[in-house]
Amino acid sequence: xxWRIRALKKSPWVFHVNTGACNxxxxxxxxxxxxxxxxxxxxxxxxGSPRHADALLVTGGVTAxxxxxxxxxxxxxxxxxxxxxxxxxxxxxxxxxxxxHMVGPVDKIIKExxxxxxxxxxxxxxxxxxxxxxxxxxxxxxx
Amino acid sequence: MTQEELxxxxxxxKDKVTKIDKMSETRIYLYCESxxxxxxxxxxxxxxxxxxxxxxGIDSDDCFEVLYHYSDDETGCxxxxxxxxxxxxxxxxxxxxxxxxxxxxxxxxxxxxxxIEFKNHPDMRRLILSDDWPEGVYPxxxxxxxxxxxxxxxPAKRPVDQAKCPARRTIRLSKPIVPIGxxxxxxxxxxxxxxSVEGEIVTDIDMRLSYNHRGIEKISESLQFDQVPFLxxxxxxxxxxxxxxxxVQAVEELAGxxxxxxxxxxxxxxxxxxxxxxxxxxxxxAGHFIGYDTVFMWAxxxxxxxxxxxxxxxxxxxxxxxxxxxxxxxxxxxxxxxRILKDMDETERKMDxxxxxxxxxxxxxxxxxxxxxxxxxxxxxxxxxGPTARAxxxxxxxxxxxxxxxxxxxxxxxxxxxxxxxxxxxVVRLLEVLESIKIIRQAVEKLPDGPIAVEVKExxxxxxxxxxxAPRGETFHYVRSDGGNRPVRHKVRAPxxxxxxSFKASCIGESIPDVTITLAAVDPCYSCxxxxxxxxxxxxxxxxxxxxxxxxxxxxxxxxxxxxSQHLKLEDS
Numbered sequence: 001x002x003w004r005i006r007a008l009k010k011s012p013w014v015f016h017v018n019t020g021a022c023n024x025x026x027x028x029x030x031x032x033x034x035x036x037x038x039x040x041x042x043x044x045x046x047x048g049s050p051r052h053a054d055a056l057l058v059t060g061g062v063t064a065x066x067x068x069x070x071x072x073x074x075x076x077x078x079x080x081x082x083x084x085x086x087x088x089x090x091x092x093x094x095x096x097x098x099x100x101h102m103v104g105p106v107d108k109i110i111k112e113x114x115x116x117x118x119x120x121x122x123x124x125x126x127x128x129x130x131x132x133x134x135x136x137x138x139x140x141x142x143x
Numbered sequence: 144m145t146q147e148e149l150x151x152x153x154x155x156x157k158d159k160v161t162k163i164d165k166m167s168e169t170r171i172y173l174y175c176e177s178x179x180x181x182x183x184x185x186x187x188x189x190x191x192x193x194x195x196x197x198x199x200g201i202d203s204d205d206c207f208e209v210l211y212h213y214s215d216d217e218t219g220c221x222x223x224x225x226x227x228x229x230x231x232x233x234x235x236x237x238x239x240x241x242x243x244x245x246x247x248x249x250x251x252x253x254x255x256x257x258x259i260e261f262k263n264h265p266d267m268r269r270l271i272l273s274d275d276w277p278e279g280v281y282p283x284x285x286x287x288x289x290x291x292x293x294x295x296x297x298p299a300k301r302p303v304d305q306a307k308c309p310a311r312r313t314i315r316l317s318k319p320i321v322p323i324g325x326x327x328x329x330x331x332x333x334x335x336x337x338x339s340v341e342g343e344i345v346t347d348i349d350m351r352l353s354y355n356h357r358g359i360e361k362i363s364e365s366l367q368f369d370q371v372p373f374l375x376x377x378x379x380x381x382x383x384x385x386x387x388x389x390x391v392q393a394v395e396e397l398a399g400x401x402x403x404x405x406x407x408x409x410x411x412x413x414x415x416x417x418x419x420x421x422x423x424x425x426x427x428x429a430g431h432f433i434g435y436d437t438v439f440m441w442a443x444x445x446x447x448x449x450x451x452x453x454x455x456x457x458x459x460x461x462x463x464x465x466x467x468x469x470x471x472x473x474x475x476x477x478x479x480x481x482r483i484l485k486d487m488d489e490t491e492r493k494m495d496x497x498x499x500x501x502x503x504x505x506x507x508x509x510x511x512x513x514x515x516x517x518x519x520x521x522x523x524x525x526x527x528x529g530p531t532a533r534a535x536x537x538x539x540x541x542x543x544x545x546x547x548x549x550x551x552x553x554x555x556x557x558x559x560x561x562x563x564x565x566x567x568x569x570v571v572r573l574l575e576v577l578e579s580i581k582i583i584r585q586a587v588e589k590l591p592d593g594p595i596a597v598e599v600k601e602x603x604x605x606x607x608x609x610x611x612x613a614p615r616g617e618t619f620h621y622v623r624s625d626g627g628n629r630p631v632r633h634k635v636r637a638p639x640x641x642x643x644x645s646f647k648a649s650c651i652g653e654s655i656p657d658v659t660i661t662l663a664a665v666d667p668c669y670s671c672x673x674x675x676x677x678x679x680x681x682x683x684x685x686x687x688x689x690x691x692x693x694x695x696x697x698x699x700x701x702x703x704x705x706x707x708s709q710h711l712k713l714e715d716s
Contacts, residue, residue: 018333018355019333019354020333020354020355020356020357021355021380022377022378022379022380022383022462023379023380023381024377024380024381024383024461024462025380026380027380027381027424027461028460028461030443031443034427034439034440034443034444035440035443035444036444036447060355061357063273063353063354063355063356063357064272064273064275064276064295064298064353065273065274065333065353065354065356066333066354066355067298069333069354094377095362095373095374095377096357096358096359096362096377098362098365099357099358099359099361099362100282100293100294100295100358100361101272101273101282101295101356101357101358102357102358103298125377125462126380126460126461126462128460
């Protein structure tokens with residue numbers, strides 16, 4: 001196994017990007033850190049800069065104004081970096097598919113600048129915190 | 144002011160309006176031509192006086208309409224001034240923002256989506272459409288969409304003219320500025336704040352929206368009436384009970400339907416549970432920002448049982464989708480009543496502890512009192528709502544002023560504080576949680592038996608408004624129907640839309656660490672503070688999110704030390 005991938009799987013540090021979500025996925029992500037779920041037990045930590053991130057948690061279906069910022073944040077992450085599309089909107093724009101201001105979904109925007117990006121999907125509106133933990137475990141064990 | 148006095152006062156502007164239409168006792172429409180709109184609005188805001196709610200632009204077949212909605216909070220009456228712009232080619236109307244800063248954003252947005260020019264508007268930059276959105280394409284015009292073509296063209300082929308980016312255009316390098324955002328690492332949406340600073344003191348603040356603009360009002364026009372609640376519960380995940388309720392109340396008013404009593408009680412309980420979870424969530428994040436992570440963890444821990452209750456009733460922790468036209472989708476089973484009451488007792492105990500821990504802390508008193516003051520006069524000028532208004536001494540609450548669901552039958556209080564600072568906002572929210580617990584207890588005990596929905600067959604043509612007191616303030620929905628299956632226009636005004644511009648009044652003159660908590664105190668954007676860079680004239684210092692958080696926390700530590708030493712001195716003497 002590539003040592004980079006092996007290192008990535010231990011204590012993944014995550015960075016959260018909201019690209020036009022309704023806050024539901026976002027408060028559930030913060031909920032992961034608080035006493036009931038407390039993912040910091042597993043070394044999963046929310047960091048304040050994309051340069052420290054092993055994984056991006058992207059929520060929202062990517063609005064026209066947010067798309068360039070998402071690309072920029074992805075560029076700043078050290079590679080390899082796993083992109084998690086959290087929630088129905090991030091996976092396929094969800095209920096906002098027909099919106100004129102939506103240019104997503106997340107995988108399309110990320111693949112424009114990095115065709116080999118590793119993208120994992122956690123569907124749900126919003127996904128329950130358990131689903132997010134399960135998604136992260138599944139994605140990391142598949143690497 | 145009583146209803147009669149209001150009617151008498153409104154007749155004072157008779158010569159400027161073409162018609163006064165009373166849809167019902169509490170819904171009054173004034174029709175006027177665009178030339179008279181300025182005079183009518185000035186009269187309504189300054190002479191009557193009424194609280195400004197929002198402006199709605201509509202593309203009617205042969206003209207444009209701009210609707211200015213006002214609320215009289217003593218009678219619960221909504222007065223709408225409807226101005227007609229007959230010239231479709233060159234739609235111009237006089238701006239009311241010069242005397243009513245609360246209308247600033249509403250007019251900019253109307254200009255963005257409908258292309259109506261507002262004469263004499265102080266700041267006509269783009270507000271909600273993206274930097275690369277083509278000029279001259281107005282998404283809410285009925286003829287905007289061409290069959291087979293994407294509205295606004297292919298986003299990949301749109302040229303980005305950096306010089307036209309509204310946020311960047313305002314940067315004057317002669318003054319140090321602190322850009323906040325647009326990407327926030329911790330949570331919440333993208334937003335862009337630009338603070339001009341002199342040393343530590345903020346001298347001006349500018350904002351850019353659009354990062355979160357999803358075009359919900361346009362999507363809503365393509366959905367059927369009963370599908371819309373699912374869309375609008377996703378406007379904001381934390382207010383996902385309030386928005387659909389406001390919309391459903393508007394449609395029920397149109398259709399002339401009254402839902403069964405049990406449904407009204409279920410709505411009350413769900414909305415109050417939502418208020419508790421939202422206020423406790425805010426308390427946790429506010430604690431996080433000033434360095435009280437214990438409060439953050441406690442608050443979020445005690446919020447979990449509320450989410451469990453909501454999941455038990457509606458099937459989801461957030462995005463309940465429980466309200467529908469004519470009633471509710473899911474009932475509260477009678478077996479669940481004892482558990483709700485038990486959870487309320489438990490939550491009350493925990494909240495008592497939290498309230499004591501927060502409000503009796505001498506450090507917090509020094510840290511938060513007198514910080515970010517929004518005076519009563521500014522609160523009126525910026526037309527703020529919710530806890531932001533109540534903490535500035537404005538006793539407005541839709542639940543009392545224009546009662547819906549079953550609030551009129553229950554016994555509870557509107558919490559107000561006169562100070563207007565961050566501490567007052569915290570006190571209002573904390574005490575409101577206790578009021579919500581009181582409301583839920585009464586509602587559960589009074590919950591009558593019976594059906595939870597009535598069938599609604601047809602939505603007739605017409606227009607109606609619905610409003611609900613969401614955790615952050617009044618959420619306002621305007622719906623117009625032409626008798627078909629879908630709304631022709633659906634306007635949404637979320638509470639933060641009027642609360643956020645009030646930063647202009649509350650943040651200027653504060654130091655940067657205090658601005659962090661002042662921005663958070665309004666509760667739209669706890670995390671506006673991330674990825675922060677201080678650009679100086681000569682050198683470039685970068686403050687990231689953590690640095691700003693550190694600044695804010697150091698301030699708390701400094702105060703703690705100061706107070707600690709004072710205490711010691713007192714003991715010595």
